[in-house]
Structures are given as C-alpha cells and as structure tokens.
Amino acid sequence: MLKQPIGSEPDQAKYTTQRPQLSPELSNPEVRNLVWGGRKSTHVVEGYFVCRRLRYNSQYRGIPAGSAAITSLGAASNGVIYGGTTGEQAWVLAFNPTPPFDTVSPVVELPGETSISRSLVVLKSGDVIVGTRWRDADAPKEWKGGALYRVKGSPFWADAVQEWPRGRGEFEQLAVPVAGEGIAALAFDEGRRRLYGVTDRTGQFFYYDIDSGKLQKRGNVCPAWHHSENLLITPEGIVLTTAIGGRIVRFDPEVDKLEVLESQVPTNPGRGVYARIDSHVYEPLSGLFYIGDKADGMLYTLDPRTLQTRVIGKPSDRIRIRALAAAKDGRIFGMAGGDGDIGQMFIYDPYKAGGELRNLGIPLTAVEERRYGFEYTAACTGPQGQIYFGENEREGKLWIYFPSYMSPTQMPAKTGPQAGEESGWMP
C-alpha cells in the first residue's frame, strides 16, 4: 500500500534516479513512429471489411440496440444472408447484398423469445427455420421452452435506393421440442428434409421432419449433460457432436441410433474436461470439418469418413474459437475470443506448404460504420465468396469480409474429394 503518509510530498527518486534507463533516441519522432506507427498492424490488413447496420435505411428504425447481437447466420442459395439475434428480443434479419438493395432488412421479431444461437437454417425454398433459447440462466416461468419457428416472407421489395418501402416477414411456431429447455444448435439434412437439434441444458437430441411436421427425440447426447452446442452434418446426413471427455457422438439416420463412440476430439494434456466443439465449418474441397475447440482455442480438422482428427494449431492466445467460415478456395477464416474479449481473426491456408495458420489481427471497418470489431459468434459464406461474421454486441452489426485473392501459385489443385465444382471455384 502507501509508502508515504497521505499528504506528504512525493518521493522524487521515483521520478528521477529510480527510473529505468531508456535510450534518448526514444524522443526522436522518427523512432517514436516505429513504436506507434506499428499500431496499423494491430488490425486486419489482409482482405477487406465492411459492415452493415441492422436497418433498411434511415426511414426506418433498425433492430434496437440491446436486441442486436447476431448469434446465428445462414446463407440462402440466392445470396441473401439470414441472421438471428440475441438480446431483449430475438429477431430474424436478412441481408441482400445485390443491387438494388445492399442492405439489411429486419424480417420478424419473435415475441417472448430472447435468443437464436447457432440455430438458423435456410431451406431451398427460401424459408428459414430458427430455434430459440433463453439468453441467460434466468428464463421466466411462463417461457415454455425453446421453439422451432418457420420464417417466410419477402423482406426486400422493389428498390432500396428511392422511396419504396421495405418488406416484412411472417412466422409460425412449429414445435417446442423439449419443454423448459432451449435449442442450443440446429443442423439441416437437405436430402431427408430433416432438422436436427440439441437442447442447451441436458443435451436432448431431436429431429423434426419438415414435410410431415413429426418430432422425434433420441435421448441425451451425453448422460453427464456435457455436450457440445454444435451439430455437424456430413454430406451423407450423419450427425456428429461430442459428449463428456471429448468423445464423439454419432447419429446415423439409416439406423436411427445415437451412439457415443470411442473416438475423441483432440485436447491438450489435462484439458479433456473442458473439451467441447465451439464452432465448426464443413469445407467441401477437402471434405473435412474444421473445428474450433472450446478448451484452449485450438483449430483442428475432423474427417467425417474416418473420424480422424488433426490438430492444426492455436491461432491466438484467446481460449475460444466461436466463429469459422470456409472461403470458396478452401481457406478457413475464423474469430478467436470469448465473452468480453477483444477477439482476433485468423486464417488457415491449407495450400501453403504444410498448411499455414496465421493471426490476422483485430477486425476494423470504416464502411458503413467506423468501428472496431471485438466479439463474433456466427459466420457463414455467401455464394460469391464474401464471408459474413455476426457481431455479438449490444448494438451488433453484420460484418462482411472480402478475402484477399490468392496468387496463381497458391491456388488449390483439383484433387480433393469434391474439388472445384461444388464450391463454384474455377481456375
């Protein structure tokens, strides 16, 4: 505590003889610029960010601050990006990147709901299915539990440049899969037109057939309720997640069985107790899932055919990776950082020798807001290759990232399992 009585004169030695010896060159403005000029490297300088406010234009109010944390994202085949928010009210929003729009339209707000987290899928029809949960541990008694909603409508109409109004959507509640529990994650099997979900508290696994409206439950993913809040769906329609100890859990729709396997996801020594999947993306060129781990913020791959994993590395000192997306060329972009962090963006480039994992820095944009980016919990890739990040903040924005071009020597060889065609990437 205090070395001197209150009110006595400061010890001058602290300001003179006891000072560290620093070079006088530090007062040279050119030298100082070497220190402060380096600030530009703090932020992402590879690729380019813009962001969009969550409102159509200044004629309308946007999604209000306090309800604007974007916690789910999904891309429609026509390029429209849909998002779900968390806050006082859960909203579904849509961003249309094409002229004459290039704007966000708030589609619907879901009365009595506070969070759509990792639980938004876009059907081929353009309808959106979202699952809800309560945003914190204090759900009111009157809340019945997380529900599935179908959202439809035309949020974009005519032209966003002149006087025409914006469109609105509508919603219907489909089901409350498990009373009193929220929906922690959804995945969609387009071939079977089946929606898979897992609940937040006890990890109950369910599926919902879109056409029949039939809901089935298949028990807990993990008897210890230590499940991942991510559902990975393979191109064959197999669903994967994890249980306690990082054990992989598989649901095979052909046998209609949920099973805990011997295989485990990777963790650092002594960290298995924390092992969960924090984020994931399926990358079609390689046929691999890229996974962000919740224990230490590691990035690893999971081969859905063999269930083999490979640790790529840890892109940042942050201990979580909450958002991942795959570029059309197979590069992986992600955001490391947890609640209350200043997040950091990273890239994994599989085409550099041995693969290269690099920290790109802290996001920043000056279009349409001058804004630092700190927290993101959702990401997806648009049909033209833009990568969307959902900002998880009180007054969140939709961030759009344009990756830098790869040089011709970097471009991927067409040797992967689904090289080229599915991704739309053409040399």
Place this chain on the structure above:
Amino acid sequence: MAKRKQKKSAAPPPAEAPAGPDVEAAMIVFDKLPLSDTCWSLLTGPDDRFYAAGCTEHTGGVSAYLLRYTPQQELGKGKLEYLFDIGEAVGEPPETMRAAQCKIHYCMLSDPDSGIFYGATHLSAAPWGDIGYSWFGSWKELHRSFIGSYLFAFDTRSDKILWTDMCYPWEGSRCMALDHKRGLIHGVAFPRSHYFTYDLEKRAHTDHGRTGSVNPQCIWLDSKFNAYTTDDHGYVLRFSPDKGKLEQLDIRTPFASYSDGWHNVSYDVVEDPNDPDVVYGCSWNIPSHIFRYRMDPNGGPGEMRDYGPALPGIGYKELGTFFTDHVGGLVFGNDGYLYYCASDMIREAWEVTSDRKCWLMRMNVETGEKERIGLFNFGDFKAAYVSRAARNKAGRMVFADVINKPTRLYEYEPPVSQAAVQPPLRRWG
C-alpha cells in the same frame, strides 16, 4: 432559488479576433510530479476544495497522483497538497510491471452526503521500462496488461482511504457519474466502450453492453438520477437504474451541417444552476457545438438547443484536429455565465509547443452570446488544452491543463463580487 443575473464584461474582444489579451489568471504547477503531463480530472470535493489527478501518459510506469488545492484570496497562492500515489493506494504500483495506473480520466466523484471522494483509474501509459502500451495488442496478459480500473474511496473528512476495489477488469474507466442516493456509479470503459454500473454496497459491477467505438467523455444525471451519455453519432443514451436498461433516445447532440455527426460524443456537461433537469454541454467534435439539453426524467427524449460552435467565427477548418480545436472545461460562474475553454491552433505535432492558443470563453445562456475573455498565457508559456474545470462556493474557478510537463492548473475568478447563482456540487466527472 437564485435568479440568474448575467453581467457583461467591460470590453470583450470581438469573436473573430485573431489574438487576445491574456487572462488574469494564475498557474499552479505540479512541480513535485516532474514527469506528469496531463490533468484529466478535476473536481470540487464535498469539502469545497479542488481535487485533481496528476497523470503521466507519456512516460511508462508512473502512477497517477491525487492532489488537492485550497484557494486563498490571491490567485495562485492557495495550498497545493500531494495526497497520495494512486497506484500504491490501490495495490497496483508500477513494480507489478503491468501497464501503469497512470491517470484518472473523467472519473472523480463527490458524495455530498458522506463526504467521500471517489476516483477510478484509467490506462494508456506503458508498463515500467517499456516504451509503449498497446491496449488492443496486449489483451488480458496477466504479466503486462492493464489489469483493470481501480476505484478508491477517500474520506475528505478524515483524509483516509476507506477502501479500494477493481471496478472494471482489464480496461480503464473513461468517465463516470455518481448516483449517491442509490449508491450507484455509472461508467464507460475503454477500449471496448462498454457501459457499466458499479454498486457501492455490493462492490460489484454490471456490464450493460457496448456504446460504440468512440468513448463518450461524460455521463450526466437528471433529477431522478437517470444517467445519460451519447453513442458515436451523438444520439443520447439513457440508463434508467430502475429498468436496468441502456436505451437510445431519438435525439442527438448538435453538430456542423457539413458533418454527419460521427464522433459527436459528449465531451463535457454541466448542470444548470437552477434546474437539475437541464444541462449545458459540448461535443468532442470539430467544431464542437455548445448545447442545452432539457431532459425528460419520465422517459421522453427531451429537448435540445444548439448554441452553435463554441468558438464562433472560425468556419470550416481543413487543418483542424481534435487537439487543435478542443473545447472543454465547462463551468458556471458566479455571474451566471457559462465559462469554458476553446483551443484555436494550427495543426501541429502533438508535442510541438508553437502557436498555442487556449481561449477562456463565456456564454450568456439566455441569449447564446459568446465572448472571448482572453488566452491562458503566462509570459512565454501558452496553454493549449483544458480538459475540465471546477469551481467552489465562493466562485473561484480552476481549469485542468493537458500536455505540459509537469501538468498544472489555471486559477481564475470572474469579476463579480456577489454570487448571482450557486451551482450544485457536480455529480459527475
């Protein structure tokens, strides 16, 4: 309630004057803090004395120091006391090798009921021995990062530190207001610009989310202790302690027509001497406009009046910066005028001392008429930038200097003998 009388000065210089007389003021240098370079906080204490923070931003590993100034009859002859090293007081001295508890920004608070004076620390300076501090790059590094903003409670009646606590982790506190009736401190943190409240009884903070990317520099209160600040675009944000909710109001602080209102965050705000639901303020923008904001404690957006640029007659200034055209140090004088300081300089490097001009201004809040009283010049020394001002019951004013080593205060007294107004004790930093 005292009726406001406003007397004109004998011969104020014209608003467009390129230079002016020196203000009859005194300079109080913190010469026992030779490395100090800024005084970001200055507030009248519950004991009617002035409290100031001697801050050291540009030398690493030096803690802020709390000082107290008690005026005497003659300007500049008051008693300057060096109270304590704040880093030592909160248990986070530079020897920790973490980013220094180097300043108190607009986070000094006076509790008129208890006599307690609060202060909360802020960041920017390097750790001891380092050449700089990257608050974005050094995030949650236990061995190097700024560990958090510490709050201290100093009893002005006994001159004792009652307690200290970390009021916001990993970040500094930019500005604060005190709801002494509820025992609640409102704050905004840096660098993530989150609004938070700190419960003095529970000794715990609650985070209410982000306001934007540009820190507002002031939080103020209405008669019901609703708290107000602004977002990046000057929209007024209100925090209702009863609802526990931060909401944006459909009203903005004024700005120049050529601007879109970005960076129009509140900079300094003072309470109307006669109406606790009216404040006068300026924005952190170029040019900074003076405004009057009548709040609606019942939830409406209130009413905003634009008094125009704080320094009239300048126009659009291509070379203006937030430093050269700074406005701050708002305070009501005994004469009912609103006093403030306005810098008017040519673009220059941060530490270059040429062409320094810091005007002491006053404004008739009824008519909006603004006058240049003079410059804070003391021989060859020319002040550049004033952050805050304070006054005591007798009407003596002090102004806090920024960017001189050592840092200092300027003491001034308006030329009236009888108080026409008696402003309340300022409830925010």
